[in-house]
Amino acid sequence: MARTAQFSRDDFLRCAGRLIAERGPEAATTAAILNGVGAPAGSFYHRFTSRDLFLGELWLGLAERYQTEFLACLRTQGALAAALFTPRWVRDHPVEARVLLLYRKEDFASRNWSADFTRRAADLAEHLTGGLRDFAAGLGGPSPDETFQRVRFALVDVPLAAVRRHLKDNTPLAASVDDLVGTCCSALIPPA
Amino acid sequence: MARTAQFSRDDFLRCAGRLIAERGPEAATTAAILNGVGAPAGSFYHRFTSRDLFLGELWLGLAERYQTEFLACLRTQGALAAALFTPRWVRDHPVEARVLLLYRKEDFASRNWSADFTRRAADLAEHLTGGLRDFAAGLGGPSPDETFQRVRFALVDVPLAAVRRHLKDNTPLAASVDDLVGTCCSALIPPA
DNA sequence: TATCATCTAGAATATGTATTCTATTTCCAT
DNA sequence: ATGGAAATAGAATACATATTCTAGATGATA
Numbered sequence: 001m002a003r004t005a006q007f008s009r010d011d012f013l014r015c016a017g018r019l020i021a022e023r024g025p026e027a028a029t030t031a032a033i034l035n036g037v038g039a040p041a042g043s044f045y046h047r048f049t050s051r052d053l054f055l056g057e058l059w060l061g062l063a064e065r066y067q068t069e070f071l072a073c074l075r076t077q078g079a080l081a082a083a084l085f086t087p088r089w090v091r092d093h094p095v096e097a098r099v100l101l102l103y104r105k106e107d108f109a110s111r112n113w114s115a116d117f118t119r120r121a122a123d124l125a126e127h128l129t130g131g132l133r134d135f136a137a138g139l140g141g142p143s144p145d146e147t148f149q150r151v152r153f154a155l156v157d158v159p160l161a162a163v164r165r166h167l168k169d170n171t172p173l174a175a176s177v178d179d180l181v182g183t184c185c186s187a188l189i190p191p192a
Numbered sequence: 193m194a195r196t197a198q199f200s201r202d203d204f205l206r207c208a209g210r211l212i213a214e215r216g217p218e219a220a221t222t223a224a225i226l227n228g229v230g231a232p233a234g235s236f237y238h239r240f241t242s243r244d245l246f247l248g249e250l251w252l253g254l255a256e257r258y259q260t261e262f263l264a265c266l267r268t269q270g271a272l273a274a275a276l277f278t279p280r281w282v283r284d285h286p287v288e289a290r291v292l293l294l295y296r297k298e299d300f301a302s303r304n305w306s307a308d309f310t311r312r313a314a315d316l317a318e319h320l321t322g323g324l325r326d327f328a329a330g331l332g333g334p335s336p337d338e339t340f341q342r343v344r345f346a347l348v349d350v351p352l353a354a355v356r357r358h359l360k361d362n363t364p365l366a367a368s369v370d371d372l373v374g375t376c377c378s379a380l381i382p383p384a
Numbered sequence: 385t386a387t388c389a390t391c392t393a394g395a396a397t398a399t400g401t402a403t404t405c406t407a408t409t410t411c412c413a414t
Numbered sequence: 415a416t417g418g419a420a421a422t423a424g425a426a427t428a429c430a431t432a433t434t435c436t437a438g439a440t441g442a443t444a
Contacts, residue, residue, distance in 0.1 A: 040393045
């Protein structure tokens with residue numbers, strides 16, 4: 001009933017991911033993507049309404065997968081495991097890690113996102129703070145909000161900082177990174 | 193012997209800094225800068241050879257000032273003071289902090305830097321690692337390189353991570369940030 | 385094998401942005 | 415006063431990149 005597709009949405013997404021991992025979001029021009037996939041412009045715009053939404057799809061997909069795993073890890077294995085989740089994820093997904101963790105959301109979201117995408121991004125952020133707040137509440141302490149901020153710093157900000165330098169250099173993640181992250185985590189969230 | 197200048201290099205640099213602090217490096221288009229200063233294109237290109245070198249000058253200037261103060265603080269006041277230097281600098285220089293610490297060097301340096309600028313950037317990086325290595329050497333310990341990496345993490349990466357979330361939200365830096373940074377610093381570099 | 389929705393094809397267009405170019409103005413030293 | 419260097423002025427140009435547009439190809443189904 002119709003011509004068979006020669007390219008898939010994933011062909012474009014993967015190619016863009018590779019380009020970004022290697023040379024940054026700027027390098028993922030439509031021309032570079034089309035050239036990498038070997039497709040004409042028509043085939044790209046047949047599948048995606050614009051480059052902005054295309055990049056949004058790439059970013060949201062990665063972020064949703066990463067964050068879901070992270071929150072599951074936090075719930076089932078606790079603070080230290082969650083703090084060490086990010087270095088592990090970087091080792092397991094070197095390309096995705098560079099795309100998702102080395103650049104800023106704004107490099108992908110710049111503007112013109114659909115209501116659906118804006119919603120997905122907001123849900124994502126809300127889901128993360130929700131998970132962290134729940135965990136912080138379980139720890140007790142006098143100020144729930146102070147605890148939340150401390151937990152977020154220990155489990156999100158510090159691990160990301162530890163990992164970014166290596167992502168930037170494109171060097172394998174040293175085992176000592178886990179020590180640094182673990183030391184901070186234990187200091188910030190004393191084990192029971 | 194010549195017409196008096198209506199604009200200064202600093203007018204352009206300051207305007208670009210303001211634009212970047214408010215809306216990111218992308219917002220500092222030549223058109224936006226010219227419009228902000230109220231100058232014609234000729235006056236800009238009379239002073240700067242290109243936008244790339246112009247942004248480089250802006251970034252290098254800020255980075256050199258920030259880093260010089262940081263290293264002086266480390267030398268004279270030690271690890272904890274150096275770790276707390278960054279939050280203090282952010283409070284004292286809200287605009288400059290967003291330009292320098294919220295974005296990546298690559299957002300400014302992209303390409304086409306002169307040999308002079310490349311050299312200044314390399315010197316800067318070398319100077320920083322030098323200062324950190326010297327300090328780490330003073331701490332002793334079995335592995336100088338491991339100590340160096342730990343010091344760099346405690347005094348550079350962790351403070352930057354602590355500060356970035358607030359820079360992104362453009363919210364004043366809470367005092368609790370200093371506690372988080374201090375806790376990590378003391379755990380990573382036990383006071384003598 | 386005729387149909388037709390889907391997909392490929394890529395040239396043409398639109399847009400934003402950096403940069404150049406050719407006057408023209410201004411002011412100080414003579 | 416005036417010659418000339420430095421600065422302003424802004425229209426014109428160059429360029430990269432995203433997007434549109436029209437035509438044509440393909441292949442499962444009736």
